[in-house]
Amino acid sequence: MRIAAFLVTGFVLAATPTMVSAQAASSAPPPDEATLGEIVVTAQRRVENLQNVPIAATALSGDQLAAKSVARLDDLQFAAPSLSVTDAGLTQSVNIRGIGISSGSPAVANGVAVYINGVFQPPLLTTSSFYDVASVEVLRGPQGTLVGSNSTGGAIFINSQAPDTSGVGGFVQGSYGNYDHRTLQGAINIPLTGNLAVRGAANYDKRNSYFDDIGVFNNHPDRLNEKAGRFSLLWTPGSLRMLSHLEWIDKQTGGYAYSPIPGTPYSAGATGDARTLDFDAPTRNHERGFLADTELRYEFDGGITLRSLTGYANKRVNNLYDSDATSLNTAALPPSTEDQFVREREFVQEINLISPTTGRFNWILGGYYQRNKIDVDILNTNGSPVDPTHIVIYNNKTTTGLFAQAGYKITDRVEFQLGARYSHYSVTQEGGVAIGYGTAFGPTGLQVADLGNSHKDGRLTGKANINFQIDPDNLIYAFAARGYKPGGANSATSQFQPETVWDYEAGWKSTMLDGHLRTQLGLFYMDYQRFQFDFVDTSSGQSGVINVANSTIYGLEGQLQAKVHGLGLDAGFAYVHSKLGSLLAVNSRLVPPGVTLGPQCGAIPTTGCTDYTPFIREAGGGPNLFSPRFSYNFGVDYAVQLGGDKTLTPRLNYAYVGPQWSNYFYEPGFSRLRGRGLLSALVTLRIGKWTLEGYGTNLTNKTYVSGITGNNRFLGAPREYGLRAGVRF
Template identity: 50%
Template sequence: MKTIAHTKALLLAATAFATGATPALAQTAPAKPSDGVEEIVVTAQRRAENLQSVNIAATAISGDDLGERAVVRQLDLQNIAPGLSIVKAGLTEAVNIRGIGLASGSPNVSNGVASYLDGVFQPPIVSTGSFYDIAGIEVLRGPQGTLVGSNSTGGAIFINTNKPKLGKLEGAVNLEFGSYRHLGANGAINLPVGDNLAVRLSGLSTTRASYYNDIGAFANHPDRLSEQDIRGQILWQSGNFTAHYKAEFIQRETGGYAYQPIQTTGYSGSREPIRYQLQYNTTTQNSERAFINNLELRYETDGGLIIRALGAYQNKRIQNLYDTDGTSTFISNALAARGGQSQFVRERQTSGEINIISPTGGAFSYILGGYYQHNIINVRIFNFNTLTGTPSIWIEPDTDKTTTGLFAQANYKLSDQFEIQAGVRYSWFSVVGSGNTYTGRTSTFIGNPSPQTGEHQDGAFSGKLAINWTPNSDHLIYAFVARGYKPGGTNPPEPVGLDFLPEIVTDYEIGWKGSFFDRHLKTQIGGFYNKYSNFQQQVLNTASGRGGVANISAATIKGIEAQFQARFGGFSVDGGASYVNSQLGAGAFVNTRLVPGFNANGDLPQCATGVAPGATCRDYTPFIVQTTGGPALYAPEWTWNIGAQYTIPVGEGRLTPRLNYSFVGAQFTNLLYSPVTDRLESHGLVSGQISYESGSLRVEVYGTNLTNKYYVSGQNGNNEFYGAPREFGIRLGYRY
């Protein structure tokens, strides 16, 4: 592994030397227009469009503005996009928009918020890396059932990197120094090779010490960071034909996850009382690897018709070691002896999409497309006795998923002011599970197998019907109804395990986008009402002792959202707010927090009738509770943010101080709705920076979490995670 890291570091250094400049971090922004707010461009609908002229609720930010808004990685997007909640969940992050997304770590569950990197759908693992050489990021709220499909009942996130440019020699090199021995470097260079070919190389290397002090015998460094990323791109254009290939290698080491038992749960008595202090009694580790590559072919006729094909393959892997209870306590009970866990997850994905995109000059325009995606997920988990190393539970499921779809969207202008839009998609989905879970396994005894087999197939229509009214060039008023679909799946083992049904949402929205004061102020305001059937939520599948999914009969989610951007002279201000009111139906579930020694990542199945609990099974019956319903999980009622800056001319450059504030309201994490164990409290974060730009040089001093807010940022099982403390740093950037 060291060889890989050293190779990537050398390539990054070579990129920096090739620019002939001093390294720095984050590409500096071009001069903003002095006469108003710059145009916000979104590409999620396969065309470059002005955000003010499309009927979608979205937050968009350019890559040049990420630093000033304190957006370093995916987790930070919730600080600029209203209605978005991203919380730590260990192996993955739970990404939810308007209370819809991914609240389960099971590979059998599909995303409710689809994340795309350069148009390629991203599995949730290995998706927390640092942003660099980014063109822009778009967060779309609400079901995107036509163009995105079955993974977007809550919304979609599009991350677009900078592409190669023909005929231009340019680049950027960057350095960062910060708290906790944070050292970062990234660079990019665009090389023209003749008239038809361009190559872009970019890379990142960053390290940071842990925020935490593990006083246990193993002196772990959980949540430290060592990250390397190399990205190479080739663009070839001949006449109307363009081919664009990208390959990316990602390597991250964090020393394991940092967590402690939730207050009042089984091992909370062993929590460390000092903030950012831990005491584990086993080694912790987190190693992530990914290879992502994709090829886009594009042909545009002389009349403006575009034929586009995008194919991709990616291979992501994670290897983890956990202290399952997050304390120095040795776990031992009559069912099994365990305290540590080894986890390996690998996901390989092959995907392809083809589009026919019409020109937009006439009254009628359209997009036609087809999509294919195949995922193979391998999970290997075993729990072991931290004193002897003897394994007790082995989990070895394999999951095979296939998604296909056909879609079409058309716009027709009834007049200069009125336009109708209609879109439809049909998606097919299938999943096959295999493998086993073994209980009581030792080095000499294979254990008692519980098959993880199961199959499920379904399909559904999704789409959108909208009407747009553009009374003049500064205003758009729209209304639409959209339908979203999230596939069902299987809860192994079959035939004991039960399938869960597809989740269907009908979304009603109205919105108004306006520009005022000669476009010095732009606003986006909307309201929505979502009606869900067969709403999917994470529960315990007692047949296997593992997390499963159940359908709640109905759910409603409604709310309002607003954003604005303003610029008057040297003063700029932007912000957004979201109010979400949600209600889930009632249900009966196992309260796993009451089950002694329960392990959320793999436990014992329910005992058959007449079989006494012991080393091979449990009786969960005493722990079943009936709930009356409540708000959607990971759905804060209020989220809002605001940022302001003022640009001051200084000599030949400009000095810009900026201050940001973001607020994420309280949110529940479990259907039991305990205010003590199932609730993440609200928190507000303050960040700021002072930057100086002169020509191609940029110097920036920044601070994040300036009030040093200590808050819980996520949960997994009986453990909870925490947000980063206050950090300061300096960034130096040079571009040419």
């Protein structure tokens, strides 16, 4: 607490009296040196100035991510308007404007597509730390032309620092904080020849748990031990440019930390303290990932570029759960556990032809292929007479697409753009649900549900927009865009259909005050069809996916950045209003503990089965899930010149994410995530190439629910503080 108070006090002392004197000091930077630098984005296959791109987006450099305390994907919601990231255990629910992913099923695609170095990432293993990052780009709204068939909500691009041939360089940075939190990361860039360079980067992140488990197994849920390394190669012989990455990630957390929601059956076993857990089963979480990609760009004499992107990912996760999150063990409330293994392998290939932008007419042509293979193996117990239950799923997905986008400058200031993409999706699924695994029913149990099925669909998506460049500093744009997310199969008797969305937007981007102020402002209206969400499949008794209803979404978003002398300001806000239609579905919260199997059990004793009909209720009729109506963030810093090459820069950040619902039954005590406002601070002393920083996050030590899964809830990180030192060379 004293360190947090020191950080805040240090900011106030440094930013008030010294602010006045620094402005008068001869060492203060002149106005022309305190303007905003250009924001570069690459999500549209070209290197472009964000202020000239007709799209709602937030782009942050690696330094800006650190300044805003963004260390992982879920931290981005406190830096980018309309973005919501909630904990769901194995995966995270990433949503933009209330559209994205609201399901943990391997059958469903994520509507906010996450890309690392241009390669689409499965939702597994996206919670690892950022390190040696060049930029992160958050694109809001459907990206139905260039990005693909599963970006109804938007897309997030994470770009690593690329090697360069200019010279040897790099950095080393380490930190120590409360919870015995230790980090060490660094990178080194080495030119081998005039056109060949390599870069190595590594990250180590270890801390104790935010929680104390008093159970008999001495678990350490949420304890972090993360290691990662990346090797990059850049080769530029003549007109060819080749950039390759190889990355390895190993992350262990000791299991997920959650507790029963008050008022649910197992909440009687809660300890009464939010940070104290009482598990009666071993917990574990081990995630491993291998990522590889190569981008080739060849520029022909006329300026046309041929681009190829090849990517591969292999991600594996092993989990042990105490599913009821307590030590209760009664006939009415039996212990519930789960042993889970998930593996996903992916291959991606994209080909583009990209024209130059020097003339009136420009264009991009492309083809896309993606293959995903998912293996799921789950063994769970819930106290039923036919324990344990064995669930096996083998899922093979193929996504293909052809797309084109063209722009024509009607005048020097007015451009019309038109893009279209046809995507085709197919999935083949095998597997089943067996009860009594390894008991009297035999070594493989008795199969009571067939999860095998196949599904195919496809849609035409695209975008039409008009751009008016009033002057070099002001762009006005309007467009209509269509996005699509594929359907899939739940079981032999159940499928779900694709989602589609029409998005209508208008925006204004401006650079003012001779480059000292930059703004974005946008309006949007979205017509969303066949929203996909988790439900209980009554034919199998397992979790599946359903098209719940249609939705309308509209709102307003804005961003601002300013820099005058040493003073820097940034802010973003979003207002999102949504309305989800109604439907009938099983309210799984009403299903008694120990019941997971449906009426398909047949000759199996009825005590091991259930009829879900009594638990069907009317749902929907409220806002979209994981869609806060209001969210905003702002930050302020001031660089105080201390003479020579020394500066002291205190900074404060505040971010607010409003209340949101995690379930379409809208039960206030069980599925409502309250809004939270988080304060962070950073004080940075720079002396030449060296930096020393004091940092603090969640300075008010706010306790807040960061996600809900079933009848359990996750909590966000408590107050953290520490010191960080680094050097660049």
